[in-house]
Amino acid sequence: MGYPHPSHPKETVLLSRYFGDPGARAYAGWVERGGYEGLRKALAMPRADLIEMMKQSGLRGRGGAGFPTGLKWSFMPKDDGKPHYLVCNADESEPGTFKDREILRWTPHAVIEGCAIAAYAIHAERIYVYIRGEFTEAWRVMTRAVEEAYASGALGANVFGSGTRIDVVLHRGAGAYICGEETAMMNSIEGKRGNPRIKPPFPAQSGLFGMPTTINNVETLSAVPHILTRGAAWYKGLSLSSPRSTGTKLLSVCGHVQRPGNYEVTMGTPMRDLIFDMAGGMRPGRTLKAVIPGGSSVPIMSAAETEDCALDYEGIVAKGSMLGSGGVIVMDDSTDMVRTIWRYTRFYAHESCAQCTQCREGTAWTTKVLERILSGRGKQADLQLLLDLADNMTGKTICVLSDSCAAPVVSGIQKFREEFDAYIAGARRPVLAAV
């Protein structure tokens, strides 16, 4: 459903089917709508078959990296005698992304059911759901849903009489973007400063509290019950393009479109359909200038690059960007690209955890150079400097926050250089006071 708008014919509503339907929030209402069938089915399956089913479905991580979910689950050690943990990443804070919030608000039991299936598959008895601190409504809804799930036997010491123990702990973030990074999230749950950890060791070997841990995104886990009820082959069939991108993807469309909102599409749907049909296209008299397809951390696409771009992992990579979290930021010809990019780098400079030198200093310096350009005092050499800094900030740090700050700068200068030149040459009026 193109929530808050009515569903568009080009959408494939799977996860978003009950968005806006208050009845789906309650346990009974969820069961009426077919809920918890997947969990009951999973509990009767051998774990290896369950993981194999995920592999067959082609489900990949919806948080940004697109790692195959079944493969991730299969990395968890077997019979090692240690407690295992599942962490549900509900710290959705990628600029431009608001899909997980709607899943949590409207279909909390889908999240709980997906979590429980995953926990069963990886031998975890405890699930931590790390909810972004600002999501107060989602927090309330989830709290109620967890209580109901315990009361109904879907969680607890003996889930649906299967003898399996599954507990859910809701954990609220405190406002740091970096805690959405999986290893920083584990530190945060442990009560430490939310700094990303060095990998290796990977979470499947040594994660939360030093134990084998799997971290999955809200959207990924919400898709899991559907695969159980309808089968891996059906899910794999949901693809208009690459066999390596299957199922549906929720896309949060924001920016200069007539109907911003969440749209759920089959993998491989043309990007143009999303922007011009489902989201209603540009405002009258405006033309498309640029799109950031996967949240602010991915390279910017020019209007031309969106032409025949398929919305799936491979299709967007082919156009030089990434599907990322699915936060589609649409910009029309009224957009000041330099200022937009500056706004992003300022965000990353604010959110850098300060561990790695390149990120701590580079994000702030990049922002300062952009401020100088926007204040009309930029120099031609600043553009090369920005590219040099971006090069030093890419692929050299513990996590990818630094790379994320560099991505829009590099793609922006490559694709919209004339706008930078205009500020530097004095052809465009400064928009910031001199710093």
Place this chain on the structure above:
Amino acid sequence: MSADVTVTVDGMPVTVPAGTMIIEAAKQAGVLVPHYCYHPSLPSPAVCRMCLVEVEKSPKLVPACVTQVAEGQVVHVSSATAKNARQGVLEFLLINHPLDCPICDQAGECELQDYVFQEGRVATRYGEYAKRFNPVEDFGPDVLYVPNRCILCTRCVRFMDDVAGAAVLNVSERGDRAYIGIAEEQLLDHPWAGNVVDLCPVGSLLSKDFLHKARAWDLDKTASICPGCTQGCSISIDTRDDVVVRFRPRPNLEVNRHFMCDTGRQGYRWLNRGDRVEAPLVREGARLVATDWDRALDRLGVLLEKTTGSVVLLASGRLSTESLGLARQLVAGRDVAAAIHVPMGDAQPLAGIPNLALRRERVPNLKGAELTGYVAGFERAFAAIPRAALVIVLDADLTPEEEARLAAAGAEVVWMGTVATDAQHHAQLVLPLTTMAEENGTYVNRDGRVQVFQQAKGAPGMARPAWWVAGEVLAGPGPDRDAPGTGAEAFAALGQYYPAFAGLSHADLGFTGLVLPPRLAEATR
């Protein structure tokens, strides 16, 4: 998995145990990978990103401090890619770093200065922007924090968290606003806190005691052993113009790794005392008269011969094994009560390092004294004084009460020492000795480890080591006399008398010492 792995670092093959990190393997190959946050005695967070090296077949540069070697790995530390990455890090570190090297205590021993000089950019590209500014903070008894110079390597935070076990430091704020914070209402007053100053690779954490005292390049550094307790930490005595300005820990993985306690660190001032005895004095009636060493040694020989009764030897536990051992031989075969005084304090262990503590026994050479025939504590020795014919005071610190008991006894007194005291007024002979900083010698620590300390400064006036005095007398008269002339020779002479040291030499002991076999380390005499 095989136990050893062979890798190539900058063209140099090197074989190291499996599990070794690249940075340590490179060291073995003679290649120093520049680094800031890595420290061999701390856990590695891999945050400074300075040690990124190129590994063939790896898509990205890898941090050498947390990447284990793999068989056949080809590592490039000096390649253009690795150098460019380091240059980038150095540029980032410098944009907010003040160029105040001329007034910074760290200048000359600063790792930022060194690496920027080695391979940093010639000019800044940061030019017009303001640098981050935060005021200097007083962290505790001896530590100042200068946040403007901080490169956030977090060595200090990790030392306090993981080694000292007192998590008072933290990284506060985020992004380029970050700084090292101290927990509210807390001070950096842990008994081992001073190590954060040594660990800091730049001039951000400073010792108040050493503040603006000397420039690093004016210092002479001498390998020595801390005289503070029986732990026997390896230290460097840093002197400027023959004045000791600080003690710093010297790496010794077997004893103190890279650390020393604050009590030891501050225990250098006595080495600079001005009230030293500088010439031998002999008694002429009621007066003590300055003389030369020949006459003083003659007098000592005569005294030793004519006092045929029992002897009391009151010694200091700061004396070298050589001095204690040879002095004890002056009265060999007689009825002797030989003792050292052992001041006691509280033990202060360093939580994260096994078998490392400031020990209760606050002398460095208790074991060496025991091995050469001394007992700990003056009680029995003082009880023997009333019937003794001769008392030799060997740089012992005597209380006023003990001095009075000594004066009241009828024995002849030979006083050898460093600093003038009342006890010498009752002596027949006063001989000026050197301190441990003014001679070469050995201490034996509580685990039986014999360690060499080197001479760090010149001796005042005519002061000589006690082993020299004893050696001269023991050698007797004659043309073929063979008295030790150096600390090493004195140590060799020691081996003739004490089997524990037989066959050992200062050269054998090296910079980290050797543990005596348990059989020999038993106090036998």
